[in-house]
Amino acid sequence: MKKAIIIGGGLGGLSAAVTLANAGMAVELYEKNSHLGGKLMPVRLGTHTFDFGPNTITMPEVFNSVIEQTGERAGDYFELIPLVAHTRNHFPDGSHLDFSSDQEAMLEELRRVAPGDAANFKSFLTEITRIYNLSERYFFPSSFQSWRDYLSPALGKALMQVRPLETMEHFYKRYFQNPKLLQAFGRYATYIGSSPYKAPATFSLIACLELVGGVYYARGGNVRIAEGFAAVARKQGAQLQTDTAVNRILVRDGQAVGVELEDGSVSEGDAVILNGDLLTAFPQLTAESERPSFSDKRSVSYEPSISAFVILAGLDTHLPGLKHHNVYFSDDYASEFEDLFNKNRYSDQPTVYISNSSFTDPEVSPDGDNLFILVNAPALTADGKLQIDADAYKDRIYDFLETYGIDIRSHLVEEKTFTPSFIAENFNAYRGALYGPSSHKKKDAFLRPPNWSKDIKSLYFVGGSTHPGGGSPMVTMSGHNVALRILKKFGI
Structure with a gap:
């Protein structure tokens, strides 16, 4: 029986695990964090539960197909609820515009x-x-x-x-x-x-x-998608291990033959899939001499995408006027992107996104709103600096929302802040960027790093920093596509 080893349990790694195990391959997946799903991370603060990662779900057929290829019903693992009038866009003059798939x-x-x-x-x-x-x-x-x-x-x-x-x-x-x-x-x-x-x-x-x-939401939280993938992968025989980091990819005669785990133990296989930020994980797990086409210099040459400054706020009430998805725009959008990319600094004119899944699903936060508050943030500097005082910037965001009539402070009972430093450390994200390279240069937009190594045979890549790109459906597709390529290679 052929064996695949997957490093990282994000949606791409899980999608590959389901596809490979369903076809009869032995699968071992190692995830360094205590949860599966990557940035689709569950967070609980008191009685409030949150999705840290993707809050907007599109292309439901992509997620459903991962389950349904096994003969199972996706609906037995997660329920994707359509949100017809899905996003309310607010503007400084007090007006708003609702986006709808109707x-x-x-x-x-x-x-x-x-x-x-x-x-x-x-x-x-x-x-x-x-x-x-x-x-x-x-x-x-x-x-x-x-x-x-x-x-x-x-x-x-x-x-x-x-x-x-x-x-x-x-x-x-x-x-x-x-x-x-x-x-x-x-x-x-x-x-x-x-x-x-x-x-x-x-x-x-x-x-x-x-x-x-259309826009969708998984009842109980979008983390249910990752949980569903994991359950089906295990049902097909895949071995999924959390809290287990990989130290390095074992390369022998130019071919990936396995991994060495943090405890020094070794697991060998016929194919290795790296589900992680390619710009950081690939250099960390292999020697530069093993990958001449992807040198250390090249790995740090990409312009990073934006990162995120996130506040999770649990309230003691449900604020009127909040929908499931809400955007509060600044009055100078061009200046915001000038700050983020050209000046590499936090904007004085931030646009604020709020996900309030309790609007659709009260059970995830029965005592008040569960607000996922996100502001676009620059990537960390090349030497890893944050560029901001997190508490001061949080207060600035609360002040900004009060100009729109959104009073967080008076109803706040739970709160936690996440900066690009957290994203870099916990998800091995290149300079804390959410999507690997930005898509400003034509090369980086249309020639994302491919899904296999040019230098190391039997080493494959899935995730947002590789083809076809960022976003939960694309990441899921990358895992499935790579799995199909491996099955074809082995004639399975």
């Missing part, structure tokens, strides 16, 4: 907020759907190692049809002039840790995921 309801919102732009909404949906369909067909299932891979007529044609040379901001201005709409749609760039003023318009397909495909 297209008629969305049109009514646009007529109310930006009547001059409403007529262009359907053509906008048509175009982002076209970009999404092309990406789903040509790019999501594939992996590209150089621009030569795009030279086939079909791929080359598809690439030029997804607007790779245009920025998201420029693309949105083809359809909308209202600054509120441009700001709200521009926020989709942050889903890949980038700026709408630099990221390719290709990533406007994210708007299609939410406005056409």
Whole structure:
């Protein structure tokens, strides 16, 4: 029986574990943290429970398919609830705009907020759907190692049809002039840790995921998805071990043959999958001489994506006006991204996102709101500095929310703050970045590190820093795609 060893139990590693074990391979997965799911981490503060990681779930079919390939029902492991009117966008003048996957309801919102732009909404949906369909067909299932891979007529044609040379901001201005709409749609760039003023318009397909495909929430918390993957992987025979770090990948004659664990014990296998931030984990676990195509110098040359400054706040009441997803915009969006990327500092004009899953699912926080409060943050400096006083910045965020009528302090009973330093330390994230490299450079947007090592045979990569990119559906796809590649290699 062929054996695969997986380093890291994020959604990508778990997806690979399910797929490989279901096909009959022996699977051992080692996770250094006490939970499985990676950044999809459960946190409990008193009677309030939170999802630390992805709060917005799209592409439910991706998660369902991981379970259903085994013959099981996904619904037996997690229930994905559609949120039709899913995000309320708030603006400094007191107005708001609700994003919805109900297209008629969305049109009514646009007529109310930006009547001059409403007529262009359907053509906008048509175009982002076209970009999404092309990406789903040509790019999501594939992996590209150089621009030569795009030279086939079909791929080359598809690439030029997804607007790779245009920025998201420029693309949105083809359809909308209202600054509120441009700001709200521009926020989709942050889903890949980038700026709408630099990221390719290709990533406007994210708007299609939410406005056409819909936004979902897993009852009991999105962590239920990771728990479901883990349960099915174990049921298929995979061995999943938490609180177990890997010291190094064993390489013999240019081939990955196993891992050495933190206690010095060794486990050998026929394939090794690294589910982690490639920019940090790969250099940590292998000698530089073993990977000439990915030198230490190269690993630190990437521009990191944005990180996050997160506050988990448990309240003693349910505040009126809060929906499941809420965004409170600053009055100078361009300045915010200038601060984050060009000046590498915390913005004086932050936009604040709040997830309040108790709005949809009161049982996860029966005594009051469970607020996941996120502010875009710059990555750590190259020498690992945070650049901010965390307590002072937390107070600044609370002050900002009070200008919108959101009073946290008067109702606060539980609180915990997480900085980019926490993300770097606990998830081995490159400079605390959430998505590995940013997508500003065409090379980093369309040539993400491939899903296998060029130098070490039988070593594969899954996760947000590799192809097809960041976001929980893409990470899950990467695990499944790599598993299929391994099965094909072994003729299973």
